[in-house]
Amino acid sequence: MTRKSSSVTIRDVARHAAVSVATVSRFINRTAPVSQEVAERIQQVMLDLNYKPHVAARQLATRRTLTVGLVIHNMHTDFFAPLLSGIEAVVSENQYNLLVATYDYKTHHHRPLPIGPHNTDGLLSYADCLNEEQLTDLCRVKFPVVLIHRTAPPQLRVPFVTVENKAATYKLISHLIETHGRRSIIFLRGPHEQEDSRWREQGYRDALEEHGISFNPDLMLCGEFNRHGAYTALKKFLARRHPPFDAIFSGDDDAAIGVYKALREAGLRIPEDVSVVGFDDARLSTFLNPPLTTVRAPTQLVGQTAASILFDLLQERTVETCTLLSTEIVLRRSCGCTYENPGEPFQDVVR
Amino acid sequence: MTRKSSSVTIRDVARHAAVSVATVSRFINRTAPVSQEVAERIQQVMLDLNYKPHVAARQLATRRTLTVGLVIHNMHTDFFAPLLSGIEAVVSENQYNLLVATYDYKTHHHRPLPIGPHNTDGLLSYADCLNEEQLTDLCRVKFPVVLIHRTAPPQLRVPFVTVENKAATYKLISHLIETHGRRSIIFLRGPHEQEDSRWREQGYRDALEEHGISFNPDLMLCGEFNRHGAYTALKKFLARRHPPFDAIFSGDDDAAIGVYKALREAGLRIPEDVSVVGFDDARLSTFLNPPLTTVRAPTQLVGQTAASILFDLLQERTVETCTLLSTEIVLRRSCGCTYENPGEPFQDVVR
DNA sequence: TAAACTGATGTAACCGGTTACATTAAAGCA
DNA sequence: TGCTTTAATGTAACCGGTTACATCAGTTTA
Known part of the structure; x- marks a missing residue:
């Protein structure tokens, strides 16, 4: 060297x-x-x-590095770019450096954390990249950490930033039921540990209950929050040809892509035969055919907010422990809505 | 603190x-x-x-940091995620850390480079984030640098990795001319300094000349390699209502989105009235309506390759100075091609 | 048997900054 | 005038590692 x-x-x-x-x-x-x-x-x-x-x-x-770290499990997803962009803006504004690492305790448990007190002054950790033990260790040495898209273990009091999952999902499912008369709605779960998925499921269940529809466990599939997982899961489900269904909550937008593909291969039309909805409002969702009805999650803002909180911690200001950013549902065509919009796909109906 | x-x-x-x-x-x-x-x-x-x-x-x-840096001008674009993903894979494989910073000498010229010998053992620099003077300075202190999507100033001998722009564009434009009979093809330039744009323009000009079509400067617009720039430029062009055109090379895929919008607002059909083609094969291009004919650039591989070369430099192995990764054209519907493909949009015709 | 070598370890200088403490000169004040 | 304060600066310890050099016992070689 x-x-x-x-x-x-x-x-x-x-x-x-x-x-x-x-x-x-x-x-x-x-x-x-x-x-x-x-x-x-x-x-x-x-x-x-x-x-x-x-x-x-x-x-x-x-004893200061003027560097903060970000741990995330992978960088392929569309989710990642806006998140990082929001984080980077705040970091460079504070004249700090940003160290990024992909890490996931489930796959890398043999390895030590690539980012920590030896490296950086603080850490942003996405979802369940770190397990509770790792978080506890960091807290014990008073290392500033902000969690993104996961809540903190209650005894730790680590600040976190995430988005409103339950209410938005509730609203979206209610829309499918009330406006489009759907009653057999498939729910595609994300990875098991992912909190977002659990909250969304709660919103789904609440909406069903509210409308007097009984929960059917056979309609719960595991889409893994990505196109391939969703495709595979739905494909398997369709092969069984039962129970009947008339709508799909994809879990997130990337999974919706897999859903579209599986439905198309099965000769089912969206939204005539099946309503499809997603979550995130990824950059490409407006451009799908038909454009995807979804929930807009302010991902870039999540990044910004998390980073700001981290800097507050570094400056020993008091911070909000839990930040829940609001989401809004975006009605496009995949649920069955129609709307005149010559400028589409740049404009959507946002509720 | x-x-x-x-x-x-x-x-x-x-x-x-x-x-x-x-x-x-x-x-x-x-x-x-x-x-x-x-x-x-x-x-x-x-x-x-x-x-x-x-x-x-x-x-x-x-005197070693076990860290390499990446300088890029922004993180919003879809281009960024696969690039970073490729880089990160190699970096973590080498047990190094990755520092990322957004920087552009044109907008940040007052600020010193956030990444350099004081920080890292080597640097990956995207396109024209650094100017020649900055590169020269780094070379003078023998700091390892690999350029991405730009060639090195000839006197410097800095290795670089980029993609084949000219031949692919030539092939794509020829396809428009030969297969679809297009002869008045708008060319949307990228940012002026961006080399990719210049090579693509050369491929465009060569294809025209080869087919006996004279170059028309009025068909050259500036799309800036993004949807908004492209939309604005094309909108202005359409308002003038002349010269007539029957196809558009968008510069890159993101710009194609703006092109789609402007054309749709003008009541022009794709591809019946106007063929549209892009460059990059971004993740969303398959999902556009109609699916976008484009050039597949192996962006993740670009990242991987550049990072590998940087590590070769760090280990004082000899390296290839210029790496030109090959591209291939991807025919979808926006140029006028039709193809039966039940699984679409997962599969494309690649040439 | 003496010399050379090898393996395991210790001592202390060094990397390039920051900062507590000491020092000095000048300015302010009674 | 003498004392206190303040501004400007220097000296040297310190941050937490690495590593050149030294030491020494045990083994190999001549």
């Missing part, structure tokens, strides 16, 4: 400017006043020598 | 294990043999004390 060449240190600067290293450090960090004349001399020398402070040395001395 | 609490140092471990710090360090890094018995003692103490080496201290001592 290459050694860093020709590093100019603070001592070089001090020598050329004929002052002590302390003075240079003070000037750089503005931690104490420095005379005008000396300041200019140092400034000039720094430019001449092209001096760049050595980050690791500074980190070692101050 | 919080001070890191309770840090267990290597000296604590050494003391508890009744050995010297050097021995502990050797054991941790396997840099010299340590007797079985001592090894076990150290191992046990490290577990008991929950010792984690301090990364900054190690970085300072070794």
Whole structure:
């Protein structure tokens, strides 16, 4: 591996400017006043020598990394880009760096966490990438953590940011029942540990109950929150040819893509034969054919908010422990709604 | 800001294990043999004390960060997720960390680069985020850099990874001309500095010339490689109602979305009135209505390849200076092709 | 048997910053 | 004038690792 060449240190600067290293450090960090004349001399020398402070040395001395970390389980999904974009905006605004790592305790349990106190000043953790033990360990050393799309174990009091899942799902399912007369609605679950999925299921059950429809466990499939999982699960279900159904809650938008495919292959029309709805309002959902009725989750805002809270923690300000961002349902054509909209697919009906 | 609490140092471990710090360090890094018995003692103490080496201290001592950086101009685009995903895979495989930053010399020129030798062991830089001066500076200190989607200034010999733009565009435009009889093809440029755009334009011009169609500068618009830029540019063009056209090369897939919208608002049908084609084969392009004919760029592979080359540089292996990944055209419906495909939109015709 | 080598370990300098504490000169005040 | 305060600066310890060099016992080689 290459050694860093020709590093100019603070001592070089001090020598050329004929002052002590302390003075240079003070000037750089503005931690104490420095005379005008000396300041200019140092400034000039720094430019001449092209001096760049050595980050690791500074980190070692101050015990701060000026870096925050993000742990997420993978980067393929469409969900990831807006989330990261929101986070990055806040991080760079605070002049911090962002370390990203894919990690999932279920698949990487043999490995230590790639991000932690040794690395960063704080951590954003998505969904169930870390298990409770890992979270507990971090809390024990008072390491600032903000959870995204999962609530904190109650004894820990870790702040978290997520979106309103239950009420939106309730609203969406109610819409299917009331407006489109659907009564046999398949529910595609996400990964088992994912909280979002559990809340959505609760909204689904509540909506059924509210409308006097009894819950049918045979209509619960496991879509895994992705197109392939959803496709496979639905395909298997369709092969059984029972029970009958007239609508599908896909779990999320990516899964809806798999649903579309499976239905199309089975010769079923959307929405004439089956209403389909999703969750997230991913970038592509407007462009599906038919455009997907779904729930708009403010993913970028989730990222922004989580990052802001993390910085509040770093500055030891008091923070909101639980942040639930509101969602809204977006009616497009896949549920059976029709609407005139020449500019489609740029505009939607949002409720 | 919080001070890191309770840090267990290597000296604590050494003391508890009744050995010297050097021995502990050797054991941790396997840099010299340590007797079985001592090894076990150290191992046990490290577990008991929950010792984690301090990364900054190690970085300072070794002058290596075990981190590579990625500079990109923004994270919203669909392009970004597969790119990052490819990079991250290689980075974590090499047990390195990844620092990401959004930066663009055009908008951030007042700020120093957030990523550099002070930070990382090497850098991946997307397109024209860095200008030539910045690249030259990095080269001067022999800092390993790999460019993504841009070629290196000739005097620098920085390795780069990009995709075949010209030949693919040539093929696509030829397809429009030969198969669909199009002759007045609008070309939507990307950002001016972006090399991809220039190569695609060259492919476009070559195809026209080859087919005896004279180049018409009035058909060149600036779509900026995004839906809004493309929409605006095309809208303005349509308002002028001239010259006539029968096809549009959108520049990239995201721009195609804006194109679809503008055409639809003008009452023009795709592909009956106008053939539309894109570039990239973004995740959503299959799902557009009609599905978009485009060029498949192996974006994730670009990320992977660039990262691999960077690690080759770090290990001082010799590397390929220029890597041009091949692309292929994907025929869907927006150009005028029709094909039977019950499983659509999962399968495409790839040439 | 002496010399050379090997394996296991310790000592202490070093990486490049920050900062507590000490020092000095100048300014403010009674 | 003498004392206190303040501004500007220097000295050196410290952050937590790595590693060159030294040591020493035990083994191999001449």
